[in-house]
């Protein structure tokens with residue numbers, strides 16, 4: 001449970017600029033295509049109960065984006081401001097998003113982390129997550145399609 005002045009609440013569209021600002025100052029967090037305000041707004045509208053922020057007053061200190069596609073749950077951008085890491089906030093954000101995904105009926109949750117992000121690997125393993133070595137991740141970039149393919 002988060003104690004003190006900090007609280008976890010649902011993320012709102014108005015939080016987006018501060019969320020992006022936070023992510024950009026956190027090493028290890030991949031802010032890339034998919035993180036345009038428009039796509040994030042769509043994600044939050046589709047997953048209103050599972051996109052959460054950690055706040056101290058108006059200050060935004062942490063985020064987690066959870067989504068459920070009806071089959072699997074996904075977690076993106078779990079992040080805590082560097083000055084506030086190591087105080088249990090990441091664990092609480094993770095617990096809360098799992099609680100919300102469970103309420104939606106998600107039976108299993110996946111997340112992606114860069115190979116070089118050893119901090120994330122240690123964190124998730126400390127929280128009991130399974131590191132999947134039996135799965136390869138494949139991606140398709142829609143930009144590869146020529147107009148006539150669409």
Ligand SMILES: CC(C)(COP(=O)(O)OP(=O)(O)OC[C@H]1O[C@@H](n2cnc3c(N)ncnc32)[C@H](O)[C@@H]1OP(=O)(O)O)[C@@H](O)C(=O)NCCC(=O)NCCS
Pocket residue numbers: 026027028029077078079080081084085086087088089090091092111112113114117119120122123126127
């Ligand atoms: C990963 C992250 C969200 C963890 O948040 P945090 O608030 O620092 O983590 P917590 O304080 O809740 O730590 C919970 C547990 O994780 C483990 N842990 C956290 N940071 C760790 C580290 N640097 N090394 C080893 N274990 C660590 C500890 O076991 C800790 O439990 P304990 O304090 O009871 O021993 C945070 O470090 C972060 O924002 N990292 C950068 C962004 C990122 O890489 N996100 C993941 C993208 S997939």
